[in-house]
Amino acid sequence: MKHNHISMKIGNKRNLVELLIATGPRTRASLSRESGLVPSAVTRLIRELMEDGIISVIQYEEKSEPGRKGEVLSLSEKPVAAIFDIGVTKTSLGVAFLNGKIDLVPSFNTPETPQEFFRLAREKVSVMRSVYDFQMVSFSVPGIVNCETREIILAPNLGWYNVRIDELFNGDFDILADNEANLSMLAEARYAxxxxxxxxxxxxxxxxxxxxxxxxxxxxxxxxxxxxxxxxxxxxxxxxxxxxxxxxxxxxxxxxxxxxxxxxxxxxxxxxxxxxxxxxxxxxxxxxxxxxxxxxxxxxxxxxxxxxxxxxxxxxxxxxxxxxxxxxxxxxxxxxxxxxxxxxxxxxxxxxxxxxIFTEPSSNLVGAAVYAIEKYLDKVINTDH
Ligand SMILES: [Zn+2]
CATH class of the missing domain: 3.30.420.40 (ATPase, nucleotide binding domain)
Incomplete structure (x- = not known):
């Protein structure tokens, strides 16, 4: 029974977050109406999501409903991951935020060998990390990737085979990697x-x-x-x-x-x-x-x-x-x-x-961000209070 109760709570929290992602910032009253959850439940779940830093108040509604504060809630502008779109000739990069914002960093020419690439990527991440607080790094790869072991199995246009990212990119980060077309599909499904x-x-x-x-x-x-x-x-x-x-x-x-x-x-x-x-x-x-x-x-x-x-x-x-x-x-x-x-x-x-719908940043880079945001939400929301 306890297990069911917890998984239901996690599911409800996730639904509220998904509502905010899909329909944009809104009030507790509106979240209650759209989710079908009673206002007291929404208030309690939102409080926990705010404690976790996932949701923030971004403004106060001018004409608030009687008896309510009319705070407008949104996903927090919190840095979540460094993101890379590894292209055959050029690599784009930036920092992804929980609310979908992306801060771009100047791109660089993709080095020939994976060793050189991940050494350079590690340097870029260190620089970004000195400004933004994040724990994840998410790579979009033009090839076949084992997302579970983070191994680039085959990236023929780069000439990279059996590359274990964890071994080349050492550091205290959670690494994510996926094929660029999978990530683009993810980005389009989320934002189009x-x-x-x-x-x-x-x-x-x-x-x-x-x-x-x-x-x-x-x-x-x-x-x-x-x-x-x-x-x-x-x-x-x-x-x-x-x-x-x-x-x-x-x-x-x-x-x-x-x-x-x-x-x-x-x-x-x-x-x-x-x-x-x-x-x-x-x-x-x-x-x-x-x-x-x-x-x-x-x-x-x-x-x-x-x-x-x-x-x-x-x-x-x-x-x-x-x-x-x-x-x-x-x-x-x-x-x-x-x-x-x-x-x-x-x-x-x-x-x-x-x-x-994407031009700049590319669908690949946005996808790398969406992937990181989903993993982050899974991790934080699934850790019950
Ligand atoms: Zn072929």
């Missing part, structure tokens, strides 16, 4: 208003490689060995002799990554594929016919893979991000048109395809 109540969605990241994160029945799924969503390596060209770094041939990534578009165009300004693709997008926007035609073909290649994903997973939303976040509207219209003409009719009836 059109995803409220949506249980099935896929996030496709197109950069040097192609990664996908899948939310099925309301949960981001990772699979038996953490490789759910490796749709970049589904074979889309049966007869292709073109080899992929995964060891197979004719993978979707070979046709849908930004490398493909950059190589089709040829000479482009920029030191890396990300900058070159940005240049290609700009030229298409300025009316360069060849750039437009290559982008249109790229949209077709992306759409063929999305068609297979839609047939396989039956999502309500397909969200496209990475270097395509700033692609023109016609690009997405083309993807939409091809997918709706090729995928199973029943799977496309309610399907929506759109770009991510």
């Amino acid at each position: 208003t059109d995803l409220a109540g949506v249980d099935n969605a896929v996030f496709v990241i197109v950069r040097e490689g192609v990664g996908t994160g899948a939310m099925i029945d309301g949960k981001v799924v990772r699979g038996n060995s953490f490789s759910v969503g490796e749709f970049g390596h589904m074979v889309v060209s049966i007869d292709s002799e073109q080899s992929c770094h995964c060891g197979s041939k004719g993978c979707w990534e070979l046709y849908a990554s930004i490398r493909w578009a950059n190589q089709e165009y040829g000479l482009l300004n920029g030191n890396n594929h990300i900058d070159k693709f940005e240049e290609l997008l700009n030229m298409a926007k300025l009316g360069d016919e060849r750039a437009k035609s290559i982008l249109s073909n790229h949209a077709y290649n992306v759409a063929i893979g999305v068609t297979n994903i839609v047939n396989a997973l039956n999502p309500e939303f397909v969200i496209v991000g990475g270097s395509l976040s700033s692609a023109p509207d016609w690009y997405f219209a083309k993807v939409d048109e091809v997918v709706k003409s090729r995928a199973l009719k029943m799977a496309t009836k309610q399907l929506r395809i759109r770009p991510t």
Whole structure:
């Protein structure tokens, strides 16, 4: 009985926090109405959440209800974690706060070896830690990650294999790490208003490689060995002799990554594929016919893979991000048109395809923050008073 009582209390606290995250700051009276909990229970639970530093009063409502103080409550602006979006060429970073705020720190070029990367990351964390009080570090990784052991199993575009983050990043921090597409899916599910109540969605990241994160029945799924969503390596060209770094041939990534578009165009300004693709997008926007035609073909290649994903997973939303976040509207219209003409009719009836809501900070970085906030809340709320 005692156990049930405690888990119910934890569940109620978590519900109140989720309400604040989903619907923004509000009063105790409003929390009581929306949660269905009696006012005295809300008052008691909120007091405990305030003692834990999770919730703070941010302002007083001008016209408070009779008999109530009308304090407006919000998640606290408390630093929770240092967050990193490890990109193939550039790494973005910052500090994540419990209320969703992110303070960005200047990005750096991603070093070649994991040893050098985590040494540098450790330095950056020490600097951030001298200003902000946090205990977690959360990494977004362009590859397959075992989130339980924090091992980067495979990050082919970085050339990193079997990297144990705990061993390279020594320090008294709780380490979190996950695949960038999984984290992007998490970020979008948390902050995109059109995803409220949506249980099935896929996030496709197109950069040097192609990664996908899948939310099925309301949960981001990772699979038996953490490789759910490796749709970049589904074979889309049966007869292709073109080899992929995964060891197979004719993978979707070979046709849908930004490398493909950059190589089709040829000479482009920029030191890396990300900058070159940005240049290609700009030229298409300025009316360069060849750039437009290559982008249109790229949209077709992306759409063929999305068609297979839609047939396989039956999502309500397909969200496209990475270097395509700033692609023109016609690009997405083309993807939409091809997918709706090729995928199973029943799977496309309610399907929506759109770009991510995030540009700067990236969906990856926001996802690393959301992941850290959830772990923090789990830890603090589940420790009963
Ligand atoms: Zn492959």
